[in-house]
Each structure stands twice: as structure tokens, then as C-alpha cells.
Amino acid sequence: MYLRKLKLINFRNYHQLDLKLHPKMNVFIGDNAQGKTNILEAIYMTGTGKSFRTSKEREIIKMDKDKSYIHVEGEKKYTSVSVEIKLEENKKKQMKVNGVTLTKNVDLLSNVHVIVFSPEDLKLVKEGPVERRKFMDIEISNMKPRYYHQLGQYNRVLIQRNNLLKKIHHDRKYMATLDIWDEKLVELGTSIMKERIKFILRLNTLSRLLHRKITDNKENLEIKYMSNIKEVHDEERIQHYFHRDLKKVLDIDIQRGTTTVGPHRDDLGVYVNGIDIRIFGSQGQQRTSALALKLAEIELMKAETGEYPILLLDDVMSELDVKRQAFLVKSLRDIQTFITTTDLNALSTLNLEAKNIYYVEKATVRQNDEKDINELKSK
Template sequence: MNIKNIILHNYRNYVQLDIDLSPNINIFVGYNAQGKTNIIEAVHFAAIGISHRTRNDSDLIYWQQNEANINIKFAKMRIVSELKIILKKNQRKQLIFNGENIKQKELPGLLTMILFSPEDLMLIKGSPLQRRRFLDIELSQISLLYYNQLVQYNKILLQRNNLLKKIKENNKLINMLDMWDEQLAKSAAFIVDKRLKNVDKLNKLAQYTHAYISGDKERLEIKYNMCKNNINLSADIKYNQLYDWYINNLKKYRKNDIFKGSTSIGPHRDDIYFFINDIDLKSFGSQGQQRSAVLSLKLAELELLKNETGEYPVLLLDDVMSELDNNRRNSLLEFLQKKNIQTLITATDKSLFDDNGKNNFFIIDNGKVV
């Protein structure tokens, strides 16, 4: 995957930006609040249709303007394509791929990327929501079927929760839960089946990467935790086993769910656990160990997407290099250069990088490249 050109019009603080990128490492340098992250955000938005910084698309439109455009030309499997996104205030975004309008559900996987930001350094000790979102973004770029099933699951979950609240006031509606339980169980089993297989692959890749980063002193292990599970979880578990478990346990916790007005089990409640040498990294790991584990996870994610799609995704490193110590920073840059992974990096300090002719520098000043 290789981005050739980015054009932004009335996007954030860019009235007009038109830049060609190197197929290797591209570094955007400037003071804070000059617009470096806006470029990273635009690529992220083009890849999955949402920003990692806001849920309101109108926030992306330049002040006092009614419309913004993102236009990205990229090569995938050596085939050059063009993706254009038109944002209008109080209207749905328009997605155009190679001149044809497409729907949101068709977007994930066209332009694949991995984002590594300072927030990701909190991935291990942060909330389960962050870890679930990490998995869902990755899997959605690998499989449109997963993305669409995830959207469907959230719709079913909303309907079931609404019904639970109504049942609390009118118990005669309780029989309607059987229909929603069956739909939820089918969707949940599909999602968890895919997540388990994905975590198993990530675990193997991250173990190899982390052994390299730690000098073979640490063994990283990643495990998927299914909320309130009482079955042996592994990548070999069958869809039918997961479906049966959900059917039985949705009934088991039904009374509690009605009381609370929300569904207590499902993929929306699950989590991922990290261990270093069999020690829980979230509870007992040092900050350095946690950061090394996240770095290993991101590098493993790169390899996994390559294995699944046939090529490396674009890597977005948003203000993360200064957060890593010299050893981790050098290991990361060495890995990226060795693998020829196209990378977009934002930084305030140019001295963090070698000016060796291999790195492509852009100086960003108040929404302009100077």
C-alpha cells in the first residue's frame, strides 16, 4: 500500500494542501497546533470513514466554510486508485472511489492503515473500549463482512436494550426477548470467533517481535477475555459452541439484564489481557514494559495485515516518537526502513531523525507546507 498524493481543501486548518509522498518515511515537522496531526487524521478518515479525534464530521470543515474535501491517490497491489471524500455541514459525507459513489460499508479495506498515537501507549492500562476498538478497526480493514456484522450487532444490541427497559415497565413483553437473543447470539458468535482467531495470530507475531525488542529477556502473551465465560477459549473453538454459550447465558442473565436495562454479555463487554513472563502487564508491568508491548503489538499488526491482504498498510505515527526512548525509537525506524513500509510521522523535533537522504521532511507552519 502506497499513498502517492494527498489533497486537502478546507479541511481543518488547511485551505489548500497538495503534497506528493515518498514511498518510504515521510516526516511532518512543526510546532504544536500547526496542522501536522490533521494530515494524519485525513488519511485515517479516508481509510475507515471516521476521525480518531472527533465524532462530529462538521469539526473537520475549515472555519466558516460549508464544505471540505479529502482527495487521496494511492497504489494497492500496484493498481493506482483515487479516493475522494466530500464533507458538508449538516449532511452525510459523500464517498467517491475511482469516480463512483460508494457507501460507508464499502469503504474499509480500500486504503489500509495503522495508526500509532500517544493514546495507544495507554492501550494496555486504558479502558477495555480502547482495546476492543483496536481489534475492530484492524479486522474491519481485513474483512468487510466483519465490519458489516459489527454494525449489525450494534443495531441488535440497541434494540435488545430498548426492549429490556420496556420490559421493566411491562413484563408481558418478556417473550419478545427470545427473538432478539437468537439474533444477538448469532452475531456475537461470529464476531468473537473472528476476534479469537485474530488475537491468536497477533499473539504469535507479537511474541516474535517482543523477543527481538527485549533481547530475548521477555515473553509477551496476548489473550482474549470473553465476559463471564466458562468455556475454554482458543482459536480452535467452533462457532456453534459460541452460539450455544450465548443462547444459554443470555437466558441466565436475563433477569439481571432487565433490572439494569442493558445487556451484560457480548462482544461489547469483552477485553484483551497482556502478560510479560506470565505476569499481568496492566497491573504489575512497568511503564517501559507496557510501552514495549504496545510497540510489539503495532509491529505485529503490520505483519498481520500484510499476511491477510498481501501488502503492508500505511503506518501513521502521530507524535509518538518523542514518547519512545532511543532504543525503542531506533528499533522502530530500523524495522520500517528494512521492510520498506510507507510511514507518515508527525514530530516537533527534527533532531529525532537522521537527515540521511532517506527520510522525506515536510515543515508545517499554520496549515501550510513551507
């Protein structure tokens, strides 16, 4: 799929912006804090309903304004798509797809498929398990909106169980209702783990192949799903051992007032030639692995939805060496891509003939002609 038009009103530092977009490559160049990433953030929101930069929607509305508006028009494999999002201070977010009002964020997920790749993603391998769980949950949700719904339910049950544990710590009479929450936690948690297992198995196969290409067959990447529940082979065994482990750690959970077993504590193992590169890998190995994971994610979404997603590259090219840049760009030939950068020379591997180049300064976006591009490259 690809987007044709983007319209913003009072979004971040933009008063109003209307852009016609290239179906392949769109490059936004400018100094920091001029508004480049804001454009990518707006596009991401039309696909997910959320920002990849903040959980506070008030930050998205332009300072001194109380309303914000995003509108994109695009083409999918068999149909056109139009998405509108209106944000208003102290009011619920309004969303429309092809003029039809949506009541739930989950209903937005299957319309504009989008993946973001930023310098933070290059830290995916070496950061803590929270980041890797977030990676799994975002990507599975984008492909399967039902997972997003189940994850929300699981987190709500988890909060209820943790609150109950705190009450039990002070008064054991509350134990009577614990089994009810345990049953629901196991039911939802099992569904989440099943989807994660399937996702990681497919991700492992694709990322290993891509990683071999990037490293000229010198390194072998392996991704493992690391659950704190010992048996995660099939639904029946997951449920059995989830129940068992909840009972085994019950005294600890009551003392701490929190649930220490379940998918909210899981992680990914990332290995190169059998070595855990989260701990022992070089920066180059960690970045190569993160790149392979992101590219594999794109192929997974293509397999799941029947078309490539839109890719947002937020200042990531400058973080990669020339070899990794070239591999990334070669992989994007069939994908509409939005790139932000402070230095056009950092994009030396790009073929500029099939792209739109925009110069961004103080929330003003100007499409550059060939003369502008040559001047920018010479600086």
C-alpha cells in the same frame, strides 16, 4: 501500497493543500497546533471513512466554511487507486474510489489500508477494556470489511434488546419478543467472537516474536482473548453458552436495563513472563508491549491483504526511548510512513536521505532542503 499525492480543501485549518509524497518516509515537523496531525487525519479518513480524533464530522470542516474535500492518489500492488471524500454540513458524506461513488462506508475499507500509531496507543495496555475492544474492532475491520458490517448489525441489535429490557422492567408483557432479539444477538455475537479469536491467536504469535527481539529475549509476551462467555472454542459451543448465559443473567439485565453478556463486554489479557502487566507492569513494559502489538498488526495486515499498509506515526517517536525508536524505524523499511514531530532531533535514528521533510507552520507546509534540515537539527 503507497500514496503519491494528497489534496485538501477546507480541511481543519487548511484552506488548500497540495502535496507530493515520498513512497517511503514523510516527516512533518513544527510546533503544536500548526496542522501536522490534520494531515495524518485526512489520510486516515481516506482508508476508513472516519477520523481517529473525533466522531463529529462538522469539526473536520474548516471554521466558517460548510464544505470540506480530501483527495489522495496512490499505487497498490496491481493497480492505481484514487479516493475522494467530500464533507458538507448537514449532508451525507460523499465518497468515491477511482471515480465510482460509494454508498456505504464499508465499501471504502479495502482500498487504502492504513494504521495509525499515536501516544494514545501506548496507553492501550494500561487503559480500560473499552480501548482494547476498540483496538480489536478497528484492526479486524480494516482487514475484513465484512466484520465491520457485522459489528454494526450487532450494535443495532444490542440497542434494540436493551430498549426492550427497559420496557420489560415496567411491563412483563414485552417478554414475548425477547427470544427473537436473543437469537439475533447470539448469531451476530458468535461471528464477531470467532473473528476476534482468530485475530488474537495470530496477533499473539507475531507480537511475542517481536517483543522478544525488542527485549533481547529477556521477556515473553502473551496476549489472551478474555470473553465473559466461558466456552469460546468453536461456533457451536459459543452459541450454546451465549444462550445459556443470557438466560442466567436475565433478571439482572431486566433490572439494569442493559445486556451484561456478549462480545461488547470482552477484553484482552496482556501478560509478560506470566504477570498481568495491565495491573503490575512497569511503564516500560507496557510501552514495549504496545509497540509489539502495533508492529504485529502491520504484519497481520500484510498477510491478509498481500501488501503493507500505510503507517501514520502521530508524535509517537518522542514517547519512545532511543532503543525502541531504532527498532521501530528498522521495522518500517518497506512501509510508507508519515511521522509528525515537534523536534527533528527526536528522530536521530532516521536515515534522512530517503525521506521528505516538511516544515508545518499555521497550515502552511513547506518541503525543506538539506540546509533547512541542518538548521532545524541544530536548534
